[in-house]
Amino acid sequence: VRVAVDAAGLEPGHRVVVEGVLKALDGTVASKIPLNPVIYGPAEILRNEIEELGGSVDSIEIVDSPEVVEMHESPREALLTKPNSSIVRAVRDLAAGVVDAFVSMGNTGAVVGASRAYLGKIRWINRPALGTPLPRKNGMGFMLDVGATPDPKSGHMLQFAAMGAAFVERVYGIENPKVGLMNIGTESNKGDERSKDVYKLLSRSPLNFIGNIEGSDLFGEKADVIVSSGFVGNVLLKFSETIPSMIDQFITGNDLSGNGRLKKFDYSSYGGATLLGVNGNVVIGHGRSSSSAVARAIEWSCKIVSGNLENALREKVFKTRRAVLLTNPFVIGDGSDDI
C-alpha cells in the first residue's frame, strides 16, 4: 500500500511525522501489508531528519512540496495560491492513482477542500463527512460528521447516516447497525428545525434508526452510528479529547498514567478520522498528534484501503435516498433537494 503522508501542518513539526512514518514501517501492519510511505514536504529537510532518526532514505519516498498550508489559513485561498503545498500535491497524486491513501495532520478545511476539488464526491453523495471512532465499553462506536461539513442541510445528514452505517458494517463488521441522531432530547419534537427534519427523514429510511440520542449517550451503547452536524460533532470530539488531562487535573493523588484504560479516551490510538464521501482514502489526524498517533493514522489508512469502502458507501446512500424519496417524493423539509 502506497500511503502519502503530509509532513507539514503538524504543530510539533516535521520530525514527529518522520518518527511516525518510521514507527509505522517497524509496526505490525507493515508485516502484514507491505507499506510504502511517501512523504510530502520540504525534501532536503526531510532527508536530513530521516537520517538523523536512523531511518533509511531509500525505503521512504519523498515528494518535494515546499509550500505549507498553515493551520490558521483560509482553506479556499491556500488551495488557490499554493499549488505546490503538500496537501494539494498529495491529493492530486491520490486522484491520479499514484498513491492509495493520504494521511494528513494539517489544516482540516484545506484537506477537505482539496479532496472535494481533486477527488470529487462519490456519486449520490452531496457533502463529505469526517467520521471518528468512539470508545465504549464493548466494541466501538462511530460519529459523523466531526468537522467536514459544519452546517449541513437535513438531506446531507441523511446521507451521513447512510455512510456511517455502511462504514460500520464494512469496517467494524456490525450488521444492521443502530443509527442515532445527536439531539437535545429523546422525543421526536425536540431540537432545532434541522434536527426535527432529519428525524423525519431517518424515520422514513430503511436504516435501523433508533431515534434521538443525547450528549450523555456519546460513549454509550445505544447507537453504533451517531449522526451530527459537523459543528456539533467537532465541539463534542474536541471536548472529549480533553478527558484524560482533565482526570489528571482534577484527581490528583491517583497514579492513572500507567493505566491502559485511559488510552480508550485517546482517539489517536484508533488512527484518526476518516473522510467519507470522496473518491479516495483520506485520513485526517489531530494537529497535535504524537509520532505514535501518526503511525496509527498510517496503519488505519492501510486498513481503509483494504476495505474497499467506496462501493459500499455509494450503494448504501443510493438505497437510503431512494427509499426516503419513494415514501414522499416532494415535501421533505428544507433538505428536499439535497437528499
Added chain:
Amino acid sequence: VRVAVDAAGLEPGHRVVVEGVLKALDGTVASKIPLNPVIYGPAEILRNEIEELGGSVDSIEIVDSPEVVEMHESPREALLTKPNSSIVRAVRDLAAGVVDAFVSMGNTGAVVGASRAYLGKIRWINRPALGTPLPRKNGMGFMLDVGATPDPKSGHMLQFAAMGAAFVERVYGIENPKVGLMNIGTESNKGDERSKDVYKLLSRSPLNFIGNIEGSDLFGEKADVIVSSGFVGNVLLKFSETIPSMIDQFITGNDLSGNGRLKKFDYSSYGGATLLGVNGNVVIGHGRSSSSAVARAIEWSCKIVSGNLENALREKVFKTRRAVLLTNPFVIGDGSDDI
C-alpha cells in the same frame, strides 16, 4: 425567601423533591436567609410524604397542583391544556410576586415556555438563555445557552454574551469577564454562518471578547463566559455530566468514589441552571436529580434572589446592543433585527 418548588417532573418521584426541601431547610443557607419553601404538587400525597420523612407540615406550604407536565410532552400543548399543573401555577405565582423564586426539575421546555408567557422577557432581551456553572481548576466558568433557545439568531447570541457577563460579574464577582464563543476553530473565519456572524458582533461590542474557543476549552481558563447556541450547549452539558460514571466504567481498580474532586464534575453540586432574560428568578435542575441536588437548587435560587440580577442584565444588554448598533446600524448579518 419564599421559594416555589415543583414536586412533579422529577423522574425518581415526589419523595426525592420532599427530601430535598427538608435538606434545604436543615442546611446552611436556611440559617443565613430564612427559607420558606412552597411545594407545588398533589397536596394529599405531599402531606403524607412530608410526615413520613419526619418533616413538619406546618413549616412547608403546599399549593395543590394536581396536573403534571410529563417530560416527553410538547411544552406548547401542555401549557395550553394543563392550567393546574405545578409549572403553570408556580410561574403564575412568581409573576404575581407571591413567591420570590421557582425551582423545577421538570420539563425544561415547559418551564421556559411558561416563564416567557407569564413572566415576560426583560426589556432589550429577545430570547431567554439557560446558564450553567462550569467546573475548572480555579474558580468557576459559566456557559449559556444550554437549552432554552436551541436555534438562536446571531443577535440573540450577542445578548446571551452580555447576560452571561452581567451574571458572572454579579454572582461570581469577576470584573470585566472574558467572553469566548464556542466554535470549531480559533480563527475568525471558522464555523457555520451563525458563528461567523456572532464573531463579528462580539468583536464590535464593549464586552471583553477573547475570540473563538473550542470544545477542548470547556473546562479551561480561557474564558469566564462561554457563549453557545442552546443546541450545542445542551449536548456538551449532557455529555460532560457523564464523565464521573465514565471514569468508573473505564478505570476500574482505582477507588475514586471517595475522592471529593470527582464532585467537581457533578453540576448538581452547584445548584442547577439559571434561566436568564425573564422577569423572575427561575432555576432548572436536572430531571434525574438526587435530593441533595434539589436542596442545592433551592439554596442556589436564594442566592439568585439576593443578587438582584434583573437590573444588571438589562443594563448590560442595553449597553452592548447600543455599542454594536452604533458601530454599524444597518448591515449586521441575519441577526440585525434581533440585536
